[in-house]
Amino acid sequence: MPHDDHQAIVVEDEAGNIEGQIVVNALQEVLIAKGLVTAQEVTAAIAKLESPGFHQGAEIVAKAWTDPAFKSALLADGRSTIQSLGMAVTEARIIVVENTPDQHNLITCTLCSCYPRSILGQPPSWYISKAYRALGPRTPQGSS
Amino acid sequence: MTSNVTRFSTGDRVRVRALGKAGHVRIPHYIRGQVGEVVQYCGRYLNPEDLSLGKTNGQAVDLYRVSFPQSQLWSNEPHPPQDRLVLEVYDHWLETQGAANAP
């Protein structure tokens, strides 16, 4: 079965985004009515999702560049080393790989765009695109 | 009952089984049947196939990082011979390379 014509990335149009808002508002309303979540919890959970980001990745990398002991610890056990910076990590395990002059690494999750969201926040749009999921494993040297 | 003994060790050559399993699995199609080398043991985790069905009381399963040459995976395209694809694979999806009873 050919899987050759994936739309590179599906972007909701205005109607789609309105519909998304309607669905999630309705879902939240029903869940609150059933006592499963509260509005305050949702607000707090949104804040928690917004707090990590690319800046944390930059901080981790900068420290690895300047602190060899930190870098060794990071490569041995990503999760606890990142936690030692006071950053929350919810993923079970974090493996960190190093780009060197001899070896470059490219990370992809072809099945569902897994990403260390608790550390780096939400992934960039290109990372979650179908094009990247399809091409990542076989063309790591990049088309463009 | 826990044990520190794993079926595979770093350096072992393994084949990814094609288990023919429907439903939620984490082994991509492109890697099934391919032979690679175990490069790291990742520990023991609950099986996502079970977790996807809400079953949280199953046996934890060993997880390995396995390395495959890109030139082997995508053999109809040119790939530098040193390029590798490294993927985490659960124990039950692996067999020793050359196992006689491939499913």
Next chain:
Amino acid sequence: MTDKGPRGYHDIGGDQAGQIPMVELPWLHWEKQSEALRSLLGDGTRRLVSLDELRRGFESFGEKKYDGFSFYRRRLEAMVDILIEKGVLTREELEAAMSEGRKRWPG
């Protein structure tokens, strides 16, 4: 190569594809709200929708539904499907709330 077994429509690694889009899309409020709900529903006190169940959810849409939705909409719809499957809520309850919600949008 011998038979590789069933292949989900989401299992697209290695497929041909066009250009990787370098557009950077904003993360919209409804998307954050959806992810927030999922994280609450998956937490230790509720254990209603785990990430593994969420994945099974969007892997069970059928190809047409999967291809038609954006990344975050897929996750929202998968969460809804799992909650309905578990009897946490019904499609009718959700649609009644959606109907009411639509009235609040202009035009």
